[in-house]
Amino acid sequence: MSGQLPIDRRSTYGETEPWRDPLQPPGDVIEPEPTRPTSRPRGAWRRALRRDWQLYSLAILPLLFFLVFRYAPMIGNVIAFRKFEPGGNLFGEEWVGLRYVRMFLDDPKFWDVFTNTLILGGLILLFCFPLPIVLALLFNEVRSRRMKRFLQSVSYLPHFLSIVVVAGIVMQFLSLDGPVNQILRMAGGEPVAFMQRPDWFRTIYVSSEIWQTIGWGTILYLAALTTIDEQLYEAARIDGAGRWRQIWHVTLPGIRPTAVTLLILNIGTFMAVGFEKVLLLYNPLTYPTGDVISTYLYRTGVESSSMSYAAAIGLFEALIGLTLILSANLISKRTVGTSLW
Amino acid sequence: MVTHQTTRGYRVFRVLNAVILTGVVVATLYPFLNIVAQSFSHERYILAGEVNLVPRGFNLTTYKIIASDPMFWTNYRNTVVYTVVATLVAMVLTTCYAYVLSKRHLKGRTFLIWVAVFTMFFNGGLIPNYVLVTSIGLKNTLWAIVLPNAISVFNLLVMKAFFENLPDELEEAAAIDGLNTYGILWRIVLPLSKAVIATMVLFYAVSFWNSWFTAFLYMSDAELFPVTVYLRNLIAGATGAEGAGAALGDVTQAASNIKSVTIVLTVLPILAVYPFVQRYFVSGVMLGAVKG
Numbered sequence A: 001m002s003g004q005l006p007i008d009r010r011s012t013y014g015e016t017e018p019w020r021d022p023l024q025p026p027g028d029v030i031e032p033e034p035t036r037p038t039s040r041p042r043g044a045w046r047r048a049l050r051r052d053w054q055l056y057s058l059a060i061l062p063l064l065f066f067l068v069f070r071y072a073p074m075i076g077n078v079i080a081f082r083k084f085e086p087g088g089n090l091f092g093e094e095w096v097g098l099r100y101v102r103m104f105l106d107d108p109k110f111w112d113v114f115t116n117t118l119i120l121g122g123l124i125l126l127f128c129f130p131l132p133i134v135l136a137l138l139f140n141e142v143r144s145r146r147m148k149r150f151l152q153s154v155s156y157l158p159h160f161l162s163i164v165v166v167a168g169i170v171m172q173f174l175s176l177d178g179p180v181n182q183i184l185r186m187a188g189g190e191p192v193a194f195m196q197r198p199d200w201f202r203t204i205y206v207s208s209e210i211w212q213t214i215g216w217g218t219i220l221y222l223a224a225l226t227t228i229d230e231q232l233y234e235a236a237r238i239d240g241a242g243r244w245r246q247i248w249h250v251t252l253p254g255i256r257p258t259a260v261t262l263l264i265l266n267i268g269t270f271m272a273v274g275f276e277k278v279l280l281l282y283n284p285l286t287y288p289t290g291d292v293i294s295t296y297l298y299r300t301g302v303e304s305s306s307m308s309y310a311a312a313i314g315l316f317e318a319l320i321g322l323t324l325i326l327s328a329n330l331i332s333k334r335t336v337g338t339s340l341w
Numbered sequence B: 001m002v003t004h005q006t007t008r009g010y011r012v013f014r015v016l017n018a019v020i021l022t023g024v025v026v027a028t029l030y031p032f033l034n035i036v037a038q039s040f041s042h043e044r045y046i047l048a049g050e051v052n053l054v055p056r057g058f059n060l061t062t063y064k065i066i067a068s069d070p071m072f073w074t075n076y077r078n079t080v081v082y083t084v085v086a087t088l089v090a091m092v093l094t095t096c097y098a099y100v101l102s103k104r105h106l107k108g109r110t111f112l113i114w115v116a117v118f119t120m121f122f123n124g125g126l127i128p129n130y131v132l133v134t135s136i137g138l139k140n141t142l143w144a145i146v147l148p149n150a151i152s153v154f155n156l157l158v159m160k161a162f163f164e165n166l167p168d169e170l171e172e173a174a175a176i177d178g179l180n181t182y183g184i185l186w187r188i189v190l191p192l193s194k195a196v197i198a199t200m201v202l203f204y205a206v207s208f209w210n211s212w213f214t215a216f217l218y219m220s221d222a223e224l225f226p227v228t229v230y231l232r233n234l235i236a237g238a239t240g241a242e243g244a245g246a247a248l249g250d251v252t253q254a255a256s257n258i259k260s261v262t263i264v265l266t267v268l269p270i271l272a273v274y275p276f277v278q279r280y281f282v283s284g285v286m287l288g289a290v291k292g
Helices: A009-016 A041-058 A060-080 A099-105 A108-128 A130-140 A145-160 A163-174 A179-186 A198-226 A230-238 A243-268 A275-281 A284-290 A293-303 A307-335 B008-040 B043-047 B061-067 B070-101 B109-121 B126-135 B143-149 B153-164 B168-176 B181-192 B194-210 B213-218 B227-235 B240-244 B255-289
Strands: none
Touching (some): A041 B070, A145 B008, A163 B008, A198 B008, A198 B255, A275 A284, B061 B255, B070 B109, B070 B255, B109 B153, B143 B194, B153 B255, B194 B255, B227 B255
């Protein structure tokens, strides 16, 4: 299990495998000349098209989708360097160079939201990455199968709720007449308007994220735990290892590939902290701690129509994300030998 | 892990574990049960902060108020329509592409895979997408919700993995019997793939049912909102009385009540099917992730 991601390594070698055309009766197979299959690439393509045109035709609509809704917006990022007029050319009117980049680098507001993004992303990584591992280990110690299944079912539930519902639940839960303030009042404290307090935003955001993701996050670890060879535990016991040492020397190494893969993915999404949730939970009062890059560019772009400026910020964010995932992948490949591809 | 050691330390751990896991269950369900309790309670008790897990002053008034708001039902119907159409389109595109990608012999397959996988790591971003959808005139149409999210690469790779594991012999036999590629896909492969199709339909349907931002971004007409945007406008207090409809006489009085009821009604379909479909989700995630 070198890579846990569904990227199929075999694909690279697929073309060299001996192949027989399923569409042709075995008698008259049109075999490509085996001596020089690569020396005439154009001929090879023509043959492939003739043989598999029906398969290729199935790929047309999906490719169109990727082209229009995935790759065109990537190219659309050129508006970060071009003047853009609403209703005008999709790719902008004229080159303005790095004007918008310089603009956001000089914008103190940008650095505020940049810091907020780093802090929120860091907190999420700190809590939402390791906690599912802990929970999976605890689940793993439950003996009764039925109890285990019940626990899993309950803990997966929040994953299926719309983020709007989660935000609604958080707000009700923390409202002045909600359960948290009831407890505060019972303990003799003053009620707190949590959603209006910047100093509470990060705590609220991170705990609601834990609430929603911790259970679902255990799935892959639980799967990895079932693949650990029972004999390893026995061997460890014979060597006199207690429970903690068994966990340390057998269980944790067993789930390491999964953990590393998920860590790389988590680092890759570091900058893109739950945009939709922040958008739902924050309000002008909590901007000082809650406003992140993505919400800031949403407001400047969509609400104030400074498309080019917002696109420049968005491009910057996406490039950081790409860099992060590439370097995390490289580091893990060099150090623990696990990588996404 | 079968071990028969029962040292004292381990017994302590087991008790501790039971306590922690009970805590996890309570913490997971508590906020939710509180919402349900609020939705049935009288607003007097809610405002006094006296509703916890048991409804106080049980009544169905708020349910009736919401149920008599025509906008709520319009938006609810929109959610159903968007979910059905979007899931259908997504399934057609995803199945076709996954089938193509599952054919190892296909020339250019590696390229076709990377076209999809690359978008997992780098995407155009909010602004260019917004400009695109706006400029091709999809705003305030169903297609603004359906088309930009028509293929989830994760689902695509799950399906591809499934198709790859189907035995080749059946397809070869069908080819000998004279079926072309479309026929093989339709009559041989798809009937064998009911499990993965069910899983994918659920993945897509839940994500479309739950989505709100696309609609929030591209729909300006309240008649077109899905119910998630209706709920969002309630909790954001953005539109207050006029957003929730004129039927809601004293909105400020029953605000948290109304929110709770809307939350309950929004998640009800998900909760109703959840116990039956949960294992499909889990198996789908496994299928996608444990490969390679």
